[in-house]
Amino acid sequence: MKAIRRFTVRPVLPEPLRPLSDLARNLRWSWHTETRELFQTVDPEGWQSCGGDPVRLLGTVSAARLTELAADRRFLRRLATVADDLDDYLHGRRWYQANSGGGRTAADAPRFPAAVAYFSPEFGVTAALPQYSGGLGILAGDHLKAASDLGVPLIGVGLLYRHGYFRQSLSRDGWQQEHYPVLDPNELPVSLLREDDGTPARVSLALPGGRSLHAHIWVARVGRVPLLMLDSDVEENGPGERDVTDRLYGGGSEHRLLQEMLLGIGGVRAVRAYCRLTDHPEPEVFHTNEGHAGFLGLERIRELGAYGLDFDAALEAVRAGTVFTTHTPVPAGIDRFDRELVARHFGERAELPGVPVEKVLQLGMETYPGGEPNLFNMAVMGLRLAQRANGVSKLHGAVSRSMFAGLWPGFDSAEVPITSVTNGVHAPTWVAPEVLGLGARQIGTSRAEDALSVGGSDRWDAVADIPDSEIWELRRSLREQLVTEVRARLRASWRQRGAGTAELGWIDGVLDPDVLTIGFARRVPSYKRLTLMLRDRDRLMELLLHPTRPVQIVVAGKAHPADDSGKKLVRELVRFADDPRVRHRIVFLPDYGMGMAQKLYPGCDVWLNNPLRPLEACGTSGMKAALNGGLNLSVLDGWWDEWFEPDFGWAIPTADGSATDEDRRDELEAAALYSLIENQVAPRFYDSGSSGLPGRWIEMVRRTLTSLGPKVLAGRMVREYVERLYAPAAQAHRALDAATAQELAAWKARVRDCWPQVAVDHVEALDQAAPAALAATAELGSTLALRVRVALGALQPEDVEVQAVAGRVDSDDAIRDARTFPLKPAGGPDLEGRWMFEGPLELERTGPFGYTVRILPSHRLIPAGADLGLVALPTETAGEDAGLLMR
CATH class of the missing domain: 3.40.50.2000 (Glycogen Phosphorylase B;)
Structure with missing residues (x-):
């Protein structure tokens, strides 16, 4: 029988337990281990069935259990400690307040926004x-x-x-x-x-x-x-x-x-x-x-x-x-x-x-x-x-x-x-409690928490002192947890697909906590190439079933509901993973979300990412794996293009030349992926020395944590947004008060109206050391004296900036690695209304070198450069050949 109306009955918490409501309603619990552990003790079974959601949990706890907890002094002491910690967190002075500056007067306003x-x-x-x-x-x-x-x-x-x-x-x-x-x-x-x-x-x-x-x-x-x-x-x-x-x-x-x-x-x-x-x-x-x-x-x-x-x-x-x-x-x-x-x-x-x-x-x-x-x-x-x-x-x-x-x-x-x-990624959310615990044992709980939320390479450097055996045991423990999680999710998925209990005995043998584990999980648009790993299925099977260096792969991802091509990719992967020959070595887990991800990232030894370069804007999943000691195996795209080093991962070569068709490109990049796994990744994982531990692999894990850890933090990212933007x-x-905004808008309108009359009229350059000797070559260290005559129409010199733009030139005379040099007004207007600007241009680089000049709008309230999208460049008749060969 179906209800005609749905509503929620909220529990009435006994007075001593009222802080539980505040803790549940502030989502800090989602990244604060002590708060989650407190709620878990309220009802361990209910915590599991509610998916670790305190609000749902409090809605299911019996009145008898609440009464029992209200009289439990040990629980109340824990509750008071966690509640006080939240209060300190919410009201304490933090990085922003310490660095904003400013005084009490309007003239001494903080540099950060209110x-x-x-x-x-x-x-x-x-x-x-x-x-x-x-x-x-x-x-x-x-x-x-x-x-x-x-x-x-x-x-x-x-x-x-x-x-x-x-x-x-x-x-x-x-x-x-x-x-x-x-x-x-x-x-x-x-x-x-x-x-x-x-x-x-x-x-x-x-x-x-x-x-x-x-x-x-x-x-x-x-x-x-x-x-x-x-x-x-x-x-x-x-x-x-x-x-x-x-x-x-x-x-x-x-x-x-x-x-x-x-x-x-x-x-x-x-x-x-x-x-x-x-x-x-x-x-x-x-x-x-x-x-x-x-x-x-x-x-x-x-x-x-x-x-x-x-x-x-x-x-x-x-x-x-x-x-x-x-x-x-x-x-x-x-x-x-x-x-x-x-x-x-x-x-x-x-x-x-x-x-x-x-x-x-x-x-x-x-x-x-x-x-x-x-x-x-x-x-x-x-x-x-x-x-x-x-x-x-x-x-x-x-x-x-x-x-x-x-x-x-x-x-x-x-x-x-x-x-x-x-x-960046929020490390307290994505780092497994076991990883945080290992850091806490090394440098203390508060310093470990600060390292995750605020950063500080000195704290991350402490990973260097953790023994190899502890790092390896941690990685195996996380892998074992993932195996347990995968089997439970896989069994639930097969039951949804209509399988009976008698068909599912094989799931108890899916994955092995001692086998190299690769993770791949993301949305499923075509450019992320979910099925690149299936390009040569025989080759993939050999990797999965290798007698001494096997590989196992955990895959997850959602296609957009309207994306049938993405759904076909999912089905292709699922059908391969259903094959009885390999289903103990490769699995597809449906319903990818944050709950699954928080188990998946820590448990994988290698995080795989193989998008079409450069279509991955950033791709933060590999960052989350790295914070747990996972190594990255990725195309040089997004953040990996920026921070890749051989010390903590592998770069999949790309075949993204314009002459390479799509099918050939995928074939080449899949082959490169298989080769890396077979010849570099797997051998390093299984290469145990006299200690019985894969020392080179553990060193890569260590380098991942010390070198990548501080970089991939969301705290670093937000600090950059605050300071730079x-x-x-x-x-x-x-x-920009009202009057100033009106003034700026009027100035821009005037500049746009007048810009068609703005032009570079003539450019000349003399070598200051030998004014009569300027030729197609010049000496390194010499200085050119530039004189530029410009037309400004109804504008004035203070409305513009005249610049020299100089740098190396390629075979098409395009300037590379350009630097700009502002030129100063030197006279005018002449009888024709032209203005003269001049300034030095130092020749600091050898080889093919060139320069040009340009005129840009300039105002104290706009950033220098392209803000208005207006620029005046020389015509071919405006001056001399700008190309110079430096020696």
């Missing part, structure tokens, strides 16, 4: 709050946790999806099946934001046709960081509007547009409501994690318009305090909407009535060669609304600069204003 709002379409904080699909969400969750550890006053903003992403199972023949269980917020570790009178706080958006989209605001406590999640499943909405936040990355184009409007526009309104109701400082910086949240900039423009700023001035004020992070290495991965669809949802009869629709549409226009004029590009809008942008690894930064170079015509891709901050954005934001 607060930062961080918007993302998904957040992977814990399996108990399933609001993520993959790496983007896990990264966002780790960003919040690291910000909390460092004391960064961050506010997370996302959506609450009533069905999450999806749960994955397999049919009997290995086809992926999706399930969408309904999530009741009252059973999640979240609380409803309420007005002072107790009614739920609400944000509303106007929709075409006089409709409205309303949303409640749920708050999750991620340590010190509040995570606001908007939920459209409220009674005031019609059926279509209630379903806007039904599932992550689901629905058609309009459905996605409404999600992204609610995230961006509604998210800013939710932040304002939260700050009003809690006295939290208002954000000075808004961080857009991928283009999905880009509409937040439009809402902030609307807010400023209400204070009298016109669109262009408001745009300048918004840009100054906005950071945009792109995670997408290919144009196909960007959300793009039909322009007419976007236009219909904005303007006088819909949302943001004070913001001109044509201005909105211009922000998303693909104004570059090959751009689609009828599409609205969310990433393009994100870049135009942010003064600071970044990719998520050095390689991805370069890929992004190339991909978006068309937005800055006239500039080399290296000068496109997109920097990079390489991702948030702090400058806060300073820029403070510099």
Whole structure:
């Protein structure tokens, strides 16, 4: 019989146990071992059946057990200790407060922002709050946790999806099946934001046709960081509007547009409501994690318009305090909407009535060669609304600069204003308690915890003193735990696939805790190449079944529900893993998520990653394995391209030349993968010396922990965001009051109007040592005196910067490794209105060398370089041949 209504009955905790509620409602428990251990003692069996979720656990504990615990002095002492520790964590002075500086006067303001709002379409904080699909969400969750550890006053903003992403199972023949269980917020570790009178706080958006989209605001406590999640499943909405936040990355184009409007526009309104109701400082910086949240900039423009700023001035004020992070290495991965669809949802009869629709549409226009004029590009809008942008690894930064170079015509891709901050992972979440315990025995618990959350290479160096035997025993113990976990999950999967108990005896022999274990787990788009390992199945079987150096592989991953090609890859892998000849050596585990990952990463000796280079923006799964002593076997892509060293892993050679077709490329790279495993990875794992231990392998584990450990931390990543992006954005934001923003917008308009008249008229260069002898060669160490005559139209010299750009030149005369040298005004205007600029150019490099000159807009309130996307370069008749051969 089915219930006609569902609701949650909350337990009434005895007074001595009231701190349990606070501990359960703050998601710090998800990375704090002592808190999880405390809840486990409440009801060990219930803890397992609830999946390690304290909120669900407290909803199932009997009243008798609660009464018993309320009288248990030992338990109450533990509870008081853990509760006090949380209080210290939430209110203590941390890295951010110690390094922000500033005094009590406005002139001595802290260099860090008062607060930062961080918007993302998904957040992977814990399996108990399933609001993520993959790496983007896990990264966002780790960003919040690291910000909390460092004391960064961050506010997370996302959506609450009533069905999450999806749960994955397999049919009997290995086809992926999706399930969408309904999530009741009252059973999640979240609380409803309420007005002072107790009614739920609400944000509303106007929709075409006089409709409205309303949303409640749920708050999750991620340590010190509040995570606001908007939920459209409220009674005031019609059926279509209630379903806007039904599932992550689901629905058609309009459905996605409404999600992204609610995230961006509604998210800013939710932040304002939260700050009003809690006295939290208002954000000075808004961080857009991928283009999905880009509409937040439009809402902030609307807010400023209400204070009298016109669109262009408001745009300048918004840009100054906005950071945009792109995670997408290919144009196909960007959300793009039909322009007419976007236009219909904005303007006088819909949302943001004070913001001109044509201005909105211009922000998303693909104004570059090959751009689609009828599409609205969310990433393009994100870049135009942010003064600071970044990719998520050095390689991805370069890929992004190339991909978006068309937005800055006239500039080399290296000068496109997109920097990079390489991702990191939140070590307290991903490091196995046994690994933390080993470190604690070496340097003490508090120092080990600091090493994981804040960093410090001196603490990580202590790994060098841990005996080989302890490291090897730890690795075997983690591998053994993984074997147990895999067998349990595999048995459950086969039961779902329809197998009876009598068919499953073979599962007790799946995997071996003494066999080299390789892990591969991720989403299943084609570029990640789930089935590259199956390219030569006979060769793979030989590796799996080798008589003295066998290999075993654990695979997991989800294909998007609408991606049938991805589902075919899953089925292909599953069918191979079902083969009775190898099923004890290779397994596919369905329903990959955070709970599985936290067992998988520590238990694998090697983490495999074989994407198509350079399509992996960062790829943080290998970082999580490394923090547990796992070695990486990966294509040089994402973070591995940046930090690979032979001391702690292997690089899979790539065949990514333009002349190599797709099939041939996969064949070559698969062969290279097999060769590495057979000839390098497996021999090193099984090569035991006189001590009976594989000393060279253990040394690689040690080097992984000491060298990679401090680099891959989310704490390092968030510190970089604060110092390199948030702090400058806060300073820029403070510099742009209403009058200054209006002044800057007027200056930009004037520069754009006048720029067609700006030109390099003539360039001449003399060797200062021998003015009459300048030729095609020059001596190293000599100096050229450059004189450049320029036309500025109605602009003045203070409106521009004239630069010499010099460096090595290739066979096409393109300047490589360029350096810029500003030239100074030296006179003018002449009778023709021309100005003279001059300056020295030192010849510091030998070999083919060249220079050019250019004119850029310059203003004290904008970053130097390509910010406006305007540049004037010499014509062929402007001056002498710039090429010089240095000797």
